Amino acid sequence: MAWTKKILRVNLTDGTCVPEPLNMQWAAEYLGQRGLATRYLVEEVDPRCDALSPENKMIMATGPLTGTMASTGGRYSVITKSPLTGAVACSNSGGFIGAELKNAGWDMIIFEGKSAEPVYLFIENERAELLPAGDLWGKSVWEADEMIHKKHQDPQIRIAAVGRSAESGCLYAAIINDLHRAAGRSGVGTVMASKNLKAVAVRGTRGVGNIKDPARFMQATTEQKKVLADNAVTGQGLPTYGTQVLMNVINELGALPTRNMREVQFEGAHKISGEAMHEPRKSDGKANLTTNAGCFACTIACGRISTVDRGHFSVENKPEYWGNSGGLEYEAAWAMGTDTGVDDLDAVTYVNFLCNEDGIDPITFGATVAAAMELYKDGAITKQDTGGVELEFGSAKALVWAAEVTCKGEGFGKILGLGSKRMCEKYGRPELSMTVKGQEFPAYDPRGIQGMGLTYATSNRGACHLRSYTVSSEVLGIPEKTDPLVTEGKAGLVKAFQDATAAVDSSGLCIFTTFAWSLENIAPQIDAACEGDWTPERLLEAGERIWNLERDFNMNAGLTAADDNLPRRLLEEPANTGPAEGKVSGLPEMLPEYYNLRGWTNDGKVTSELRSRFNLPG
């Protein structure tokens, strides 16, 4: 079973916390987490509602393997309508709170309405209550975390919270759990703050005992842990270098978007790379990287724990930032480093700390600063706007200033908190926003990795690498190598990655297992844990069902095929160096084939035939 079969409905308007049974028919169709919570969202939320109104709901959902002994079985997702994109938001996080929630006996929490005063939800096993959070409001995530732990006198409580950025309306605020893990993208933290909900604090001691076949589950999970350990990527590469090892790889390939995607290679890439994080500093002989770290039940442990040089300008008078904290992942280092032209590892690490401390999405933040730097370069933003700060590409001081004002929602930080789409529109240069559906790109240039152009254009949550990570095939050769510079075959590749990823995101497992596992490795673990026969084929079918359900939500929210597009820069301005020199994204060649493979209409709509095949609502 693995599901607890119980969800918690929290009505913030009424101040009530009511348990109710999980819809097991939907669990059989959508598995859990991303898929199952989206099914609830579609049932209960008008897709055209204002994302920051009480009519929107926010769901924290675990998967059936969350909290179990399966490797990486600690994931949870936050599903809601995004204030950044107007599309479905689904942000996945690791850490420990997902497993804690399951151990407290809950599959998911549905938050609805809006509290009149700031509150936080406290769960201790079956007991759930809303408590006043007036004293927590106005505090950072880290401060709120410490205050809640002190209040309950229990260091083992797991906490997810929003920071000052969310409270001040930053449209890409994240929910931070366990101090430095994030449900990061699409502004899920902004939705949480709009409901006057500051934090969710959970203590669960019931265990996850409802496994269908415990002996078979133990055997299956043990076998698959060995696969991860024996694989060179998940057993050695990720723990040692983390995702940051990609900085030099993608730069060498000429697909590293630089200075707001004006260029595709960064001369300072090495200085902020995974390799550089291992090099001793001149000042104290210590490396930026202290150690790696793992989330609940993870046997990969790709997480980074880092320090900033105490003598660096960003922290020299701030001893509170001298200790170890969550270090740079590739996407964050790219957005706040490469895309802004900043090659100062300490500055980018410090800014990463701030993103965790006050809960903002480092990808959207970095890309928005990059767009602001281009606006500044072109004279659309001036020193009058920034209060005298020279917002130039490559300026570490400007980056640090931008992070500090955005995290606190002060001054120009309010403008940066809009995201690049609204900011560029405000200054009359909408073409400088590197977004799809209003969400900023991650760290792979579609001119040099063609599959990623289609990935971004068709992602149900706006530009995102984690909806179909074709980099795995096009660059890393997993499961098999394809040519990143061609468009042929990429429509099928993107669809296959999208469907499989939707299934993994609904299971409670981490997507990084798929560098070693396929659905053939995952299905036996789910099948041993959950009732029903879970085969790789059924998982793939569930993934395709989920993809179509999300698409339907977006179309009903008012998005159209015209939103499956890329910024003009990527379609008309060729890459200027490297292997992709002279190339633009071949999206127009791939998109019609993709629609055809999906079985959608020419204008990208889900057909009645698909609706019937997947038993979709409506």
Next chain:
Amino acid sequence: MQITFKLYASLGDYLPAGARENTVRIKVDSGISLNRLMDQYQVPREMAHLVLVNGIYQPPEDRDSALLNDGDAVAIWPPVAGG
């Protein structure tokens, strides 16, 4: 002839003295193959997962036949991934 030789992640240990930022300029025999280059610097062939010449991927089956040219940039990684 001269080439630029880059070894990353754990393969950085095989770089000759004088390398900076995982990169070194070296003199090699004219027309040397990728596999011979790796052997010369004792880079274990089985660890050379991602091999790029001027940013273009070189599959294992081509690493004997593909000959390097003056000015080429060779970059090699062990199995790595990110996201």
